[in-house]
Amino acid sequence: MSLLIHPIRLFLLAALVCWAAASIGGGWRRWVAPVATAGSVAVILALAIFAGWYIAAPTYYDWIEPSVPSVGWTWLRGGEMYPRPDSWLRYSHPYGPLTFLVQAAFLGTFGPSVAVSKIPGVLALILSLLCVYRACRRHASSAVALWLAAIFSGLCLWMRTTSFWDRPDPLIVLAVSAAVLVCEAAGLRLALAGTMLATAAVLDLRLTSVAILLPVFAVMWQRAGARRVVSVVAAGAVLSAALFLLPRIDLAGFVARNEQLSQHGISARMVLQNGKWCLWLIGLWGVVAVARSRAVSLVESAATALALLLAVVTGATPAGGVHHVLPIVPIVLWQVARARVLEIGDRSRFAVAVCAASGIMWAAVGASGVIAVAHEVRQRLDRRMASGLSEFVAAAGVSSVALGYGATAEPQFVMPELVFRGSPLVIDALTVIDTQAAGQPISEATLTAIRTCRVGAWLIPAGERPFSMKTVFQHTASREAFDESFRAAFMDAYTRAARVSGAFDLWTCRDRR
Numbered sequence: 001m002s003l004l005i006h007p008i009r010l011f012l013l014a015a016l017v018c019w020a021a022a023s024i025g026g027g028w029r030r031w032v033a034p035v036a037t038a039g040s041v042a043v044i045l046a047l048a049i050f051a052g053w054y055i056a057a058p059t060y061y062d063w064i065e066p067s068v069p070s071v072g073w074t075w076l077r078g079g080e081m082y083p084r085p086d087s088w089l090r091y092s093h094p095y096g097p098l099t100f101l102v103q104a105a106f107l108g109t110f111g112p113s114v115a116v117s118k119i120p121g122v123l124a125l126i127l128s129l130l131c132v133y134r135a136c137r138r139h140a141s142s143a144v145a146l147w148l149a150a151i152f153s154g155l156c157l158w159m160r161t162t163s164f165w166d167r168p169d170p171l172i173v174l175a176v177s178a179a180v181l182v183c184e185a186a187g188l189r190l191a192l193a194g195t196m197l198a199t200a201a202v203l204d205l206r207l208t209s210v211a212i213l214l215p216v217f218a219v220m221w222q223r224a225g226a227r228r229v230v231s232v233v234a235a236g237a238v239l240s241a242a243l244f245l246l247p248r249i250d251l252a253g254f255v256a257r258n259e260q261l262s263q264h265g266i267s268a269r270m271v272l273q274n275g276k277w278c279l280w281l282i283g284l285w286g287v288v289a290v291a292r293s294r295a296v297s298l299v300e301s302a303a304t305a306l307a308l309l310l311a312v313v314t315g316a317t318p319a320g321g322v323h324h325v326l327p328i329v330p331i332v333l334w335q336v337a338r339a340r341v342l343e344i345g346d347r348s349r350f351a352v353a354v355c356a357a358s359g360i361m362w363a364a365v366g367a368s369g370v371i372a373v374a375h376e377v378r379q380r381l382d383r384r385m386a387s388g389l390s391e392f393v394a395a396a397g398v399s400s401v402a403l404g405y406g407a408t409a410e411p412q413f414v415m416p417e418l419v420f421r422g423s424p425l426v427i428d429a430l431t432v433i434d435t436q437a438a439g440q441p442i443s444e445a446t447l448t449a450i451r452t453c454r455v456g457a458w459l460i461p462a463g464e465r466p467f468s469m470k471t472v473f474q475h476t477a478s479r480e481a482f483d484e485s486f487r488a489a490f491m492d493a494y495t496r497a498a499r500v501s502g503a504f505d506l507w508t509c510r511d512r513r
Helices: 007-022 028-056 067-076 097-110 114-137 142-158 169-182 188-203 207-224 226-245 251-262 268-277 279-291 298-314 326-339 349-383 389-396 410-420 429-437 444-451 484-493
Strands: 401-403 457-461 494-499 504-509
Touching (some): 028 142, 028 349, 067 114, 067 410, 097 114, 097 226, 114 169, 114 326, 114 410, 142 326, 169 188, 169 207, 188 207, 188 226, 207 298, 207 326, 226 251, 251 429, 268 298, 279 298, 444 484, 457 494, 484 494
Parallel strands (some): 401 457
Antiparallel strands (some): 494 504
């Protein structure tokens, strides 16, 4: 069983079996195409069903997911998107403004709900798959393009909800996939404009991810010249900065938050983890090298290698992960299609073995990822932290009641429900943990707001000591997410008043009882 959930081991075994099958005379060609096509359709359908199920699930899988729509809705209703470090509000995240603006657009158009907050990510995944298929179809048969899209789908299954959650990753993948598609457009102006928009979009989603576009820049450099490419990238940077002209999107707050993130440093363990994950991708990329195709130039290959290296390193912060590498996959699949080594008449057993093994590997381990997500979501629903909360919110109103924490970060998953109903977004425990790991204590303005009861009441998990949770980072000086000064200020200013649901106690200001 461990073999089936370990991608690299399974990839090597599947590659060996597929290479042996491809060596059996010419008979293998009679069954490889229909079997691969049927398997590809099955994997893509499985991903679609999984994404649809996740939209219907009334909670989230990832701990940061509830924060993104909460910030988007808060901004739409007049709040700040990036409170500064000296602000009394503690909910700033390092993602670019486009992440939250997309959420605000969907929530404002279709109404605030957990399901609506998941739609942008799923829609981005669908469009990304279409872009990958179309970009590959320009250079390969429909069957091969479908196989490559299925490899991407299987990978997305294994990465659980990463490919369609509400964090910026699905939107980055879409921007890169669209750039891959448009950089070969017949009209040079369209290609340049598309590259500019993709650059702006990626910068407005996650600053460090713009390096993934290096292979696209290389293609455009060969097509339009270095001067035009530099101009397009510069124009994209200027366009991305324009979003900070919108009200309540503070550039200084955004920069300060990303500076805090940079202070985490790079984790050697995460570099190794990301690098191990990329071994299969390097093998897939090796198909292009074996083909010796002039369709992928040496400059583009070097740009791809550099982009992959930068993605591995920039995604190796303590809170990073392999999802930082996901956006480069459409580029590699596009290069495989351009090398034209997977057509049925081709005799490259290595190419067939590597690509077939990739599909088998991601389909198998993708199943384990789906099972893990379903199990975790089911457990979260069984805990029913939100049980009775809706009734309290409807009866009492929450304009002056904020969400607090106890011994864990579990309240994160009811944050959107409260914020959507008018509760102020004051503290996000994950922001506090992240800034503390960067050496930034809770601001004096926050402590003053607690001491003066700026928030009238708090919801704290029933029976738990307020704000007693531990940090998830091992390298911090203190294991407490909220330091003693914050907890003491809270206990001096507030007292437990009543049990308002099966999972929360209402803590009110002592001076207002």
